[in-house]
């Protein structure tokens with residue numbers, strides 16, 4: 461069983477400056493809901509109720525969002541507007557949230573290692589809230605947990621991207637193990653390769669199920685591309701043992717860390733409600 465979901469949310473969000481100067485990127489809203497709330501809802505849909513969030517300086521708004529706001533709630537009590545808080549209230553009451561800070565932003569791999577204290581020695585999910593995923597039936601994380609139950613090793617979500625975009629992603633090479641479930645055993649991984657060096661166009665998106673040995677590997681992982689400790693480099697160590705499965709998920713992903721993806725997601729959700 462996967463019981464905990466880790467949300468690395470300490471990054472600077474430089475692609476969204478100046479909006480992210482004093483506001484966490486994860487609090488940017490698609491319609492009326494911040495990105496991180498969509499992420500927590502996806503985890504709950506996958507049966508996870510323990511949320512572990514990696515924050516950093518300037519990210520306190522995330523903690524306040526998953527808490528009661530007495531003054532505000534008192535102010536609108538009995539008004540129709542109170543209904544706007546129903547969803548977030550029930551989310552708060554059905555989950556526990558714990559937080560730890562990443563003191564220095566040394567990369568996604570380092571952020572995940574910072575989460576060890578909240579996760580402990582068990583397999584766990586990782587969700588990057590700026591990758592907003594929609595789905596028809598099961599949520600992407602739920603689909604991945606089903607794959608985990610079959611293979612009992614680390615699972616990464618992938619999608620095919622345009623070859624000229626490989627330099628924005630971790631890219632994998634793998635052997636197809638099951639074409640009905642779209643799963644590959646990963647044989648190689650490269651962080652943000654130029655298209656000429658990319659082994660394929662299969663890109664890793666912001667959803668992972670990781671086995672806890674990843675923490676020991678991350679402790680030994682040297683800074684890689686961009687001087688950051690890359691989760692891709694640590695996963696490659698697991699992949700060398702045959703312990704990483706890539707899964708081409710069903711659904712749509714919006715890269716809400718980019719202005720273009722954010723606008724696309726906004727339009728998509730707006731059309732859904734009107």
Ligand code: UTP
Pocket residue numbers: 468469470471472473474475476485514562564565566567568570571588589590717
């Ligand atoms: P990104 O590569 O999107 O970086 O991080 P970023 O800083 O958030 O955004 P840009 O590129 O400057 O616009 C991927 C995920 O890893 C987290 C981010 O919060 C995001 O969810 N992260 C990244 C950390 O938590 N800590 C880090 O040191 C780096």
